[in-house]
Amino acid sequence: MFISHRYIQPEEERIKKVGTRRHNVPPIDLSKLKGPDQKKVVDEIVRAVETLGFFQVLNHGVPLELLESLKNSAHKFFSLSPEEKCLFCPGVSPSSKVKYGTSFVPEKEKALEWKDYISMGYTTEEDALRYWPNQCKEVALDYLKLSTKMVREIVEILIENLGAKLEESRIEGLLGTKLVNMNYYPPCPNPDLTVGIGRHSDTGITVLLQDHIGGLYVKLDEDDNNNHGGWFEIPPFSGALVIIIGDIFQILSNGKYKSVEHRVRTSTESRVSIALFNSPKSTEKIGPLENLLKKDGVAYYREVVFQDYINNYFANAHYGKNSLDFAKST
Ligand SMILES: O=C(O)CCC(=O)C(=O)O
Ligand SMILES: [Fe+2]
Numbered sequence: 001m002f003i004s005h006r007y008i009q010p011e012e013e014r015i016k017k018v019g020t021r022r023h024n025v026p027p028i029d030l031s032k033l034k035g036p037d038q039k040k041v042v043d044e045i046v047r048a049v050e051t052l053g054f055f056q057v058l059n060h061g062v063p064l065e066l067l068e069s070l071k072n073s074a075h076k077f078f079s080l081s082p083e084e085k086c087l088f089c090p091g092v093s094p095s096s097k098v099k100y101g102t103s104f105v106p107e108k109e110k111a112l113e114w115k116d117y118i119s120m121g122y123t124t125e126e127d128a129l130r131y132w133p134n135q136c137k138e139v140a141l142d143y144l145k146l147s148t149k150m151v152r153e154i155v156e157i158l159i160e161n162l163g164a165k166l167e168e169s170r171i172e173g174l175l176g177t178k179l180v181n182m183n184y185y186p187p188c189p190n191p192d193l194t195v196g197i198g199r200h201s202d203t204g205i206t207v208l209l210q211d212h213i214g215g216l217y218v219k220l221d222e223d224d225n226n227n228h229g230g231w232f233e234i235p236p237f238s239g240a241l242v243i244i245i246g247d248i249f250q251i252l253s254n255g256k257y258k259s260v261e262h263r264v265r266t267s268t269e270s271r272v273s274i275a276l277f278n279s280p281k282s283t284e285k286i287g288p289l290e291n292l293l294k295k296d297g298v299a300y301y302r303e304v305v306f307q308d309y310i311n312n313y314f315a316n317a318h319y320g321k322n323s324l325d326f327a328k329s330t
Pocket of ligand 2: 200202
């Protein structure tokens with residue numbers, strides 16, 4: 001079947017199915033943070049963030065029925081007519097925080113991503129219920145609310161492990177911007193030629209629900225056990241959420257934590273994923289933590305205002321972890 005040349009990726013960005021390696025590590029059971037295994041679970045989280053930049057979780061506080069409703073509501077929204085979806089196109093959307101679009105930064109991309117999305121920025125509950133699409137507003141809002149405690153717990157674990165004590169207002173500042181993104185990857189006649197999302201890293205901490213289709217790939221370094229690095233698929237795990245660590249944690253930790261480069265392969269079947277992006281407030285200053293600078297004696301990253309980082313992030317097409325260059329010390 002014919003694929004418009006605008007979607008055909010250069011050879012080096014294509015994702016081959018043959019020879020795909022899978023990252024079959026069981027999800028971390030977050031309910032154990034409450035029991036005798038607490039330390040073990042904390043260590044597992046820290047180790048994953050230091051070496052991989054992501055992990056999967058179970059018993060995360062988001063009910064399984066809600067995960068099903070999220071996927072169904074994403075399908076409901078994306079099966080609307082183009083005219084109905086475009087009521088949320090930039091310029092006509094009732095709110096600048098709600099946006100229906102395609103690809104990532106189409107005007108900058110050499111080849112387009114095989115993906116549509118509806119992005120729902122959170123300000124207040126009232127605004128969410130007023131401006132987010134009817135097909136998904138309630139479930140998306142529940143997802144955001146019910147994930148909050150888990151996200152907060154993970155961030156506290158990561159900060160404490162760095163030996164830092166942050167005030168409540170600072171933690172709130174680091175998690176001050178919340179956005180629910182529903183991604184829709186239409187069936188693709190030739191997944192070998194296209195990509196769903198090009199390789200990139202996220203900004204803050206992402207809670208990701210993927211469906212049963214699969215296709216999420218992460219790039220890993222060679223590890224201490226001499227396992228070769230490269231691209232691995234994260235197989236869908238029923239009931240699990242994927243926690244993706246973004247660039248700001250690499251910056252705050254002066255390089256001890258890693259943001260993970262990831263991408264999505266298309267499929268001959270449609271796929272949905274629902275991401276909750278937790279990022280800093282736009283005015284928040286992000287740089288290596290004070291105590292680490294003292295300890296390390298060197299800053300691998302400079303301090304950036306989060307809005308400046310974001311402006312740079314959206315000014316470029318997805319291109320691996322280049323988004324982090326903006327904050328690198330020169
Ligand atoms: O669809 C996926 O599995 C990943 C989505 C993603 O990486 C993103 O929205 O930033
Ligand atoms: Fe991502």
